[in-house]
Amino acid sequence: MSELGELFTFEDYGELLGLVANSILAAALLGVVGGLVSVFVVARDIPFAVHGVSELSFAGAGFALLVGWDVVTGSIVGSLIAALIIGLGGTKAGQRNAITGVLMPFGLGLGILFLALYDGRAANKFGLLTGQIVAITPAQLRLLVVCAVIVLAALAVMWRPLMFASVDGEVARARGVPVGALSIAFMLVLGLAVALSVQVVGVLLVLALLVTPAAAASQVSANPFVVPVLSVVFATVSSVGGILIALGSPIVPISPFVTTISFAIYLVCRAWGARRMRRLGRQRSRREATLDRHPSLRAS
Numbered sequence: 001m002s003e004l005g006e007l008f009t010f011e012d013y014g015e016l017l018g019l020v021a022n023s024i025l026a027a028a029l030l031g032v033v034g035g036l037v038s039v040f041v042v043a044r045d046i047p048f049a050v051h052g053v054s055e056l057s058f059a060g061a062g063f064a065l066l067v068g069w070d071v072v073t074g075s076i077v078g079s080l081i082a083a084l085i086i087g088l089g090g091t092k093a094g095q096r097n098a099i100t101g102v103l104m105p106f107g108l109g110l111g112i113l114f115l116a117l118y119d120g121r122a123a124n125k126f127g128l129l130t131g132q133i134v135a136i137t138p139a140q141l142r143l144l145v146v147c148a149v150i151v152l153a154a155l156a157v158m159w160r161p162l163m164f165a166s167v168d169g170e171v172a173r174a175r176g177v178p179v180g181a182l183s184i185a186f187m188l189v190l191g192l193a194v195a196l197s198v199q200v201v202g203v204l205l206v207l208a209l210l211v212t213p214a215a216a217a218s219q220v221s222a223n224p225f226v227v228p229v230l231s232v233v234f235a236t237v238s239s240v241g242g243i244l245i246a247l248g249s250p251i252v253p254i255s256p257f258v259t260t261i262s263f264a265i266y267l268v269c270r271a272w273g274a275r276r277m278r279r280l281g282r283q284r285s286r287r288e289a290t291l292d293r294h295p296s297l298r299a300s
Helices: 002-007 013-019 021-043 047-067 071-088 093-117 122-130 138-167 169-174 179-201 212-220 226-246 254-293 295-299
Strands: none
Touching: 021 047, 021 138, 021 179, 021 212, 021 226, 047 071, 047 093, 047 179, 071 093, 071 138, 071 179, 138 169, 138 179, 169 179, 179 254, 212 226, 212 254, 226 254
8 A cells, every 4th residue: 555655646736737738738639639540540450550650750759859859840750751651662451561560670779779879868768758747848739739730631631532441442442542642641640640649658658549549449339420439539538537647646657547548448348349249149149030930021
């Protein structure tokens, strides 16, 4: 119990809450962006690419930290470069995975090199990997808002054709949908979303906000309107809830709380989905049994 008391103190919680207003706004913004982007990450089966982009985002942020530039800008540049390389590599999963597998160690190695050369505060280095609560300045928040607006506008424009191409790329191509161009455009959108996520949960745990929300939502519903809404709700609860809990802990960074909330939501949705499937299975069995007893109903 003493160790738990050291882990959570909640001392001066009200004052601390005022200090992290920018971070809470950034987290809420990330919840909306991450929840929507994760729908396509799951539909296109590219969680591996998310991690690859995050490694180059880490390298860009590390370089910016080393030379004294804005870390958010460096993170965005690194993410966009990685996203463009993966997007240009092809639309097939095997091609994307190969390129991502090459980029990941390269980006991580560069990031480690830049941090090793950096002589500043160790907290800044650690924050790039695991996220920080008070790292978002007003200027950085404005930049994040601009990036979020770009992401949301791009998704609004290409939502339907992108979903079509994500579900069945061959049929979409046959219908005249520019599958290749959409793939590159979405990867750039994903790059911005990753850069946003890194500011809150760090490089190592970005999957919790760009994969888990949609994965959880898809366990509950298959409705194309319900899944994005649930995904946004889950991502927002995880990101904002993680910050609010982390304020009460002086020694634990934000990311473990964000990922724990996200994982707990997934477990609940998974259990709910399994129960729903069992109920549907029983209903189907009863219908089949009724049709077997009354063959005339089957013919009609």
